[in-house]
Amino acid sequence: xxxxxxxxxxxxxxxxxxxxxxxxxxxxxxxxxxxxxxxxxxxxxxxxxxxxxxxxxxxxxxxxxxxxxxxxxxxxxxxxxxxxxxxxxxxxxxxxxxxxxxxxxxxxxxxxxxxxxxxxxxxxxxxxxxxxxxxxxxxxxxxxxxxxxxxxxxxxxxxxxxxxxxxxxxxxxxxxxxxxxxxxxxxxxxxxxxxxxxxxxxxxxxxxxxx
Numbered sequence: 031x032x033x034x035x036x037x038x039x040x041x042x043x044x045x046x047x048x049x050x051x052x053x054x055x056x057x058x059x060x061x062x063x064x065x066x067x068x069x070x071x072x073x074x075x076x077x078x079x080x081x082x083x084x085x086x087x088x089x090x091x092x093x094x095x096x097x098x099x100x101x102x103x104x105x106x107x108x109x110x111x112x113x114x115x116x117x118x119x120x121x122x123x124x125x126x127x128x129x130x131x132x133x134x135x136x137x138x139x140x141x142x143x144x145x146x147x148x149x150x151x152x153x154x155x156x157x158x159x160x161x162x163x164x165x166x167x168x169x170x171x172x173x174x175x176x177x178x179x180x181x182x183x184x185x186x187x188x189x190x191x192x193x194x195x196x197x198x199x200x201x202x203x204x205x206x207x208x209x210x211x212x213x214x215x216x217x218x219x220x221x222x223x224x225x226x227x228x229x230x231x232x233x234x235x236x237x238x239x240x241x
Contacts, residue, residue, distance in 0.1 A: 043087040045107035051139040060139045065123045072124040075131040079108035136203035151203045186229040193227035200227050
């Protein structure tokens with residue numbers, strides 16, 4: 031991803047990432063940390079980051095270290111958000127135990143309209159969690175909350191065993207949003223590689239416990 035100064039029309043920063051998602055007002059970009067090619071026995075594990083586009087490149091790095099050309103290092107941009115306790119370490123998103131690996135179940139990260147709040151669904155150890163990150167007060171004062179999704183609310187229990195064999199999660203999230211007529215709720219839309227496994231395509235949860 032490249033960051034361009036619109037006044038000078040020059041690229042002022044660039045870094046590697048997956049699934050970048052820009053906030054509605056253009057201030058923040060949330061993304062999944064890039065990981066390199068990895069030999070066995072290592073497994074990629076998702077680490078989620080946020081970058082403030084109103085700040086200088088050095089301000090978006092925990093420990094600014096230029097690359098060989100003197101430019102900001104493209105591997106250490108942003109502030110880690112989730113999992114809790116994540117830090118900028120070499121190969122921090124590679125783990126040997128696959129049961130400890132995090133993976134993003136949602137097809138990207140979703141910003142709630144007109145707010146500095148984004149949400150996504152992460153899976154680890156077979157547990158799917160809604161994760162909500164609030165950067166209304168800035169990255170240094172961000173608030174994070176999470177809630178597990180009961181798999182039986184999404185997958186038909188009668189087909190659970192069959193569907194578990196079809197893919198790692200049996201479902202994925204295609205959209206997350208606050209409905210206009212129900213501002214205190216969060217709608218989550220699901221799809222599946224095996225559609226017959228789905229018990230429902232939409233799940234509605236209250237925002238209150240998350241916030």
